[in-house]
Amino acid sequence: MNPVQEELSARERGILEAVIDNFITTARPVGSRTLSRSGGLGLSPASIRNTMSDLEEKGYLYQPFQSAGRVPTDKAYRLHVDAVTAQRRSAPRSAVQTLERIKEDLAVEKVLQRAAEALSVITSELGFGIEPLVDEGLLEGVELIRLSSDRIMLVLTIGRGVVKTIFVELDRRFDNSRLDKLASRLRERLTGLTLSEIRHTARNRLKDAVEDERDPLNIFIQSADTLFDLKESNRELVFGETSKLATQPEFNDQGNLRSLISLTDRKLHLLEVMKKRANKEGLSISIGGENELSDLANFTLVTDTYRMGKMSGIIGVIGPTRMSYRRVISVVEYTSRLLSDMLDK
Structure with a gap:
């Protein structure tokens, strides 16, 4: 006990x-x-x-x-x-019916946005979702898009549909046919690897494909450590609607309202708080003073992880410490399982 x-x-x-x-x-x-x-x-x-x-x-x-x-x-x-949390829980039928509608979208960012919005509606708290940290996701696609004579956009498709864009500066102009050939070589040599593997092995994997010293592939060999290092701050963080949450009695105190608005505006702070949760599978609940951020001293965070291949993301709610924990916990857990079923295929 x-x-x-x-x-x-x-x-x-x-x-x-x-x-x-x-x-x-x-x-x-x-x-x-x-x-x-x-x-x-x-x-x-x-x-x-x-x-x-x-x-x-x-x-x-x-x-x-x-x-x-x-x-x-x-x-x-x-x-x-x-x-x-020691008891078996099941989400209310009405919540399940609402959440099942998010299956209409397949793109990760759209699924997360709809899930966060659904959580806000169902729980009357602030729903939010964080996309997976892509470092251990497998690279599935590479595209290069010309933006100007000396700048291109590298588009990476990772895992099961996470798309990341990286801007690359060129030291000289290359025609479109050479860019297409470059993209083809990058796909041939790097797809199927994790970003971590690419950072550590890109030089060996790409060096024998270099045609001459002017080959733009040299840029990717020299800059692999930075180009393929998608840090925590690059993760997408989405919120549901705040309208229902703002009507709760706790927000008659303008200080609580300011704290919440400040938190949603400071994405990096919340991502930093969530970083530890991303490394811990399953349900996580922090109440009031248990939270690291002073802005969260009057709030509770209820989160769960969802799987997407080797990657994991976070789904959950933020609300006043006075919340219907039985309902909120069951709904967050159900949403996590639903997202995993959709994305971890």
Whole structure:
């Protein structure tokens, strides 16, 4: 048994869960009389009040202002979430029906956008998706597109449809036929390899295909370490609609709203937070103060990984710590499985 659970009696756990459920539903501090009237506990208001005081001393509840009821703390939500994740869960049928519609799109970026939007609608939180880190994905296609006399765009298709573009500066002009031949040689020598393998072996794989010192293939041999190094910051991060989330009572506090807007504007910060989750398969939940970013001190992140060949991406929601964890967790897990079924083929 979790040592945190051991320090609570059965009565304390029952009352704490009742407070959490009531607060999630109403967004109002919960009083002992409210719990007594709701039935189910079989306790008097005085008995409930005494137990709530004990829970406050233990750090599970707090009183936002004098004479108010109690509100769950991050510690209480952690206990609640651990109990929820220990149970078998299935997404509500209505959520499943909404999510199944994302199958209408096949391109990765469109699938992720639709999944994030669906999560926002279903959970009333902020849905988001992060495309896979492509370093271990297999290169499937190479195209070169001329942009100007001394600049081309390298278009890489990786894994099962992730498309990345890289701008390449040329030191001299090459006609289109030579660019087509260059693209053909790159496809012949590099497709089927991961970007990591390309960075480490491009010189050996390409050097015998060089025709002369003016051959543009030399640019790719000399710059392979940088051209094929698609860092974390290049990952696509998409958000669903914020309209439902913004109507929640927590956003009457303009500070919370500013924090959320700031976070969505600072893509690199969120990607950095998610970097550790990308290396850890499965469900991950961080509540309030457990988050590394101060902007997330009043929020919960619920994420899960999805697979796309050797690559993995992230799907999830951000919302106030007061959220319907049972529903949100089941929906995020279902979305993760759905994306994996669609993309990991």
